[in-house]
Amino acid sequence: MRDAVQVVVVGSIGLDTIETPEAKVADVLGGSCSYACAAASFFAPTGMVGVVGREDFGAEHRALYDRFGIDTAGLQVRAGRTFRWSGVYEQDMVNRRTLLTELNVFEHFSPDLPAAYRRASFLLLGNIAPELQLHVLDQAEGARFVAADTMNLWINTEREALMRLIGRVNLLTVNDEEARMLTDCHNLRRCAETIRAWGPDHVVIKKGEHGAMLFSGDGIFLAPAYPVERLYDPTGAGDCFAGACIGALAAQGAVDGGTLRHALLAGATVASFGVESFSLERLASLSRAEIDTRLERLRDMLRV
Amino acid sequence: MRDAVQVVVVGSIGLDTIETPEAKVADVLGGSCSYACAAASFFAPTGMVGVVGREDFGAEHRALYDRFGIDTAGLQVRAGRTFRWSGVYEQDMVNRRTLLTELNVFEHFSPDLPAAYRRASFLLLGNIAPELQLHVLDQAEGARFVAADTMNLWINTEREALMRLIGRVNLLTVNDEEARMLTDCHNLRRCAETIRAWGPDHVVIKKGEHGAMLFSGDGIFLAPAYPVERLYDPTGAGDCFAGACIGALAAQGAVDGGTLRHALLAGATVASFGVESFSLERLASLSRAEIDTRLERLRDMLRV
Numbered sequence: 001m002r003d004a005v006q007v008v009v010v011g012s013i014g015l016d017t018i019e020t021p022e023a024k025v026a027d028v029l030g031g032s033c034s035y036a037c038a039a040a041s042f043f044a045p046t047g048m049v050g051v052v053g054r055e056d057f058g059a060e061h062r063a064l065y066d067r068f069g070i071d072t073a074g075l076q077v078r079a080g081r082t083f084r085w086s087g088v089y090e091q092d093m094v095n096r097r098t099l100l101t102e103l104n105v106f107e108h109f110s111p112d113l114p115a116a117y118r119r120a121s122f123l124l125l126g127n128i129a130p131e132l133q134l135h136v137l138d139q140a141e142g143a144r145f146v147a148a149d150t151m152n153l154w155i156n157t158e159r160e161a162l163m164r165l166i167g168r169v170n171l172l173t174v175n176d177e178e179a180r181m182l183t184d185c186h187n188l189r190r191c192a193e194t195i196r197a198w199g200p201d202h203v204v205i206k207k208g209e210h211g212a213m214l215f216s217g218d219g220i221f222l223a224p225a226y227p228v229e230r231l232y233d234p235t236g237a238g239d240c241f242a243g244a245c246i247g248a249l250a251a252q253g254a255v256d257g258g259t260l261r262h263a264l265l266a267g268a269t270v271a272s273f274g275v276e277s278f279s280l281e282r283l284a285s286l287s288r289a290e291i292d293t294r295l296e297r298l299r300d301m302l303r304v
Numbered sequence: 305m306r307d308a309v310q311v312v313v314v315g316s317i318g319l320d321t322i323e324t325p326e327a328k329v330a331d332v333l334g335g336s337c338s339y340a341c342a343a344a345s346f347f348a349p350t351g352m353v354g355v356v357g358r359e360d361f362g363a364e365h366r367a368l369y370d371r372f373g374i375d376t377a378g379l380q381v382r383a384g385r386t387f388r389w390s391g392v393y394e395q396d397m398v399n400r401r402t403l404l405t406e407l408n409v410f411e412h413f414s415p416d417l418p419a420a421y422r423r424a425s426f427l428l429l430g431n432i433a434p435e436l437q438l439h440v441l442d443q444a445e446g447a448r449f450v451a452a453d454t455m456n457l458w459i460n461t462e463r464e465a466l467m468r469l470i471g472r473v474n475l476l477t478v479n480d481e482e483a484r485m486l487t488d489c490h491n492l493r494r495c496a497e498t499i500r501a502w503g504p505d506h507v508v509i510k511k512g513e514h515g516a517m518l519f520s521g522d523g524i525f526l527a528p529a530y531p532v533e534r535l536y537d538p539t540g541a542g543d544c545f546a547g548a549c550i551g552a553l554a555a556q557g558a559v560d561g562g563t564l565r566h567a568l569l570a571g572a573t574v575a576s577f578g579v580e581s582f583s584l585e586r587l588a589s590l591s592r593a594e595i596d597t598r599l600e601r602l603r604d605m606l607r608v
Contacts, residue, residue, distance in 0.1 A: 210514035224526040301526045
C-alpha cells in the first residue's frame with residue numbers, strides 16, 4: 001500500500017513542443033502539474049489532479065508519473081486530445097514566443113479531489129483559472145497550508161476571482177512582472193506588502209535565473225537560483241520550484257521562517273536540475289542524494 | 305595629520321544631469337571616482353585620482369569630498385570644463401538613454417599617483433580607458449590587491465589593452481552583459497571561469513538589482529542586492545558597490561574567501577543607500593552605524 005498523499009497538486013498537464021537555440025522536441029510531457037508533482041515527489045507522497053486526453057496520452061506518459069511514485073488517483077482521462085503548448089526560446093533562454101496553444105480536454109476541466117486527497121495537509125494550486133483553483137480549495141477539507149501560483153492572463157481577465165482566491169491562501173507565488181501588474185506598483189517590497197495585506201502570510205516573488213524573494217511576517221529571505229552550468233530548457237522551472245518547495249515543507253511538517261527558507265532552497269535546487277533537460281527527463285534520473293549534495297553547495301554559496 | 309591612504313581609486317569625475325520618471329537634477333557631482341571614493345571612505349582612508357575643470361568645479365564640490373574625508377592630493381584641476389554626462393532613465397529605473405557626453409578636461413587625462421598613494425595596498429581602477437588603468441597600475445608600487453572595472457566601450461574598442469590589464473589584476477568587476485561580451489559566452493559560470501583563466505583570482509559579475517556573483521578559487525558566493533524601499537536614482541550604484549568592497553577589504557586587511565564575501569555585502573549595503581538619492585546626497589548624511597545596521601539586515605535575508 002502506498003503512503004497517504006500529503007501533498008496535492010492541481011495544474012495543467014500538456015504535451016509540449018519546444019524549440020531552444022540548441023535543440024527541439026515534440027509532444028513531450030509537461031504542464032505545471034507534471035513538473036510540480038515530479039519535484040514534490042522527492043520529498044513527500046504527492047497526488048496529482050489534472051486532465052489528459054485518451055487520444056494522445058499513452059502508457060509511456062503514465063509510466064513516467066509512476067517512476068516518480070506520483071499518485072494518479074486524481075488524474076482524469078477524457079475523450080479527445082491532451083492540452084498542447086508549443087513555444088520557441090530566444091538566444092537568451094529567457095524570452096519565449098508561444099507558437100500554439102490547444103486547450104483540448106483542458107477546456108472543460110473540472111478538478112475533483114479523490115476522497116483520499118481531501119485529507120492532505122499541503123495543497124499547491126498550480127497556475128489554472130482562479131475559479132478552478134477555488135473549486136479545488138473548497139474540496140480540500142484537510143489542507144493546513146495552501147500555496148497558489150497564477151499568471152498575467154488571470155490577472156488581466158479574472159481579477160475578481162483571483163482576489164477571492166488570494167484572500168484564502170497561505171502563500172502566493174508570482175513572478176516579478178506579475179507582482180507588479182497585480183499591485184500596480186514597481187517596487188517589489190511594496191508589491192509584496194500589498195499582497196500580504198490581501199491575506200497570504202507569505203509571498204514568493206520569482207525572478208527566474210535571479211532567484212526568488214520570500215516575504216513573511218518574520219522578514220525577507222533572498223533565495224538565489226543555483227547557477228547552472230548548462231541551461232537546456234527553462235520550461236517548467238517555476239513549477240519545479242513551487243513543487244519542491246511545498247514537498248519540502250510537507251517533509252518538514254511545520255511551516256515557519258526556518259522551514260520556509262529551507263523549502264525555497266530545495267525548490268531552487270530541484271528547479272536547477274529540471275532545466276538541465278527537456279520535459280521531466282533529468283528529474284526522472286535524479287536521486288535524493290544528488291539533490292542534497294547540490295542543496296549543500298547552494299547553501300555554501302550563501303554563507304558569509 | 306591624516307591617516308595614510310590605504311585605498312586609491314582612479315576613475316571619472318563628472319557633473320551629471322539626470323532625469324528619472326520622478327525627478328530631474330542638473331550638474332550634480334558624479335562619476336565612478338566620486339561614488340567609489342565616497343563609498344570606500346566609510347571603511348578606510350581613501351585617496352582619489354581624477355581630473356576636474358577649473359571653470360565649473362567649485363568649492364562646494366570639493367567640500368563634498370572633504371565631508372567624506374577623501375584625500376584629494378591626486379585630484380587634478382585643469383583649465384576648462386569638467387566631464388559631463390546627461391541621461392534619462394526609463395520607467396523601470398534600469399534602462400537608460402544617454403543624452404550627452406562631453407569629455408572636456410577628461411579627454412587629456414593622464415592619471416598620476418602622488419608619492420603617498422604609491423604605497424597604498426588597495427587599488428581600485430575604476431572604469432576608464434584600459435591604457436590609463438595600466439598607467440596607474442605601473443605607478444602603484446605598493447599595491448597588494450588590485451581591482452578593476454571596465455565597460456562595453458573598452459571591450460569593443462580597446463580589447464588588446466584591456467586583456468593586458470585583466471592579466472595583471474586580482475579582481476575584475478563586470479556586469480552580466482559585459483561578461484558575456486568579453487568572453488563570447490552566455491553562461492555566467494563559464495564566463496567567469498574564462499576570465500579567471502586570463503589572470504584574476506576573483507571575478508565579480510554584477511547584476512544590478514539582482515545582486516552580484518563572486519567567483520574565486522574557493523567557490524561561488526551569491527551576493528544579493530539589498531531590496532530598497534525607494535529607488536531614487538541608480539546612477540553610480542556599481543561604483544558605490546566596488547568602492548565599498550575595496551574599502552571593506554582594506555579595513556579587514558586580508559583578502560580571502562571570508563573577507564571577500566563580507567566585502568561584497570558591504571558593497572551591496574552602501575550601494576543601496578547610494579540609490580536613495582541623486583549624486584552623493586544620501587551618502588553624505590550616512591553614518592557607519594546605519595551601514596552596519598542594514599548590513600546585519602541583509603545578512604538576515606541570507607540566513608538559512
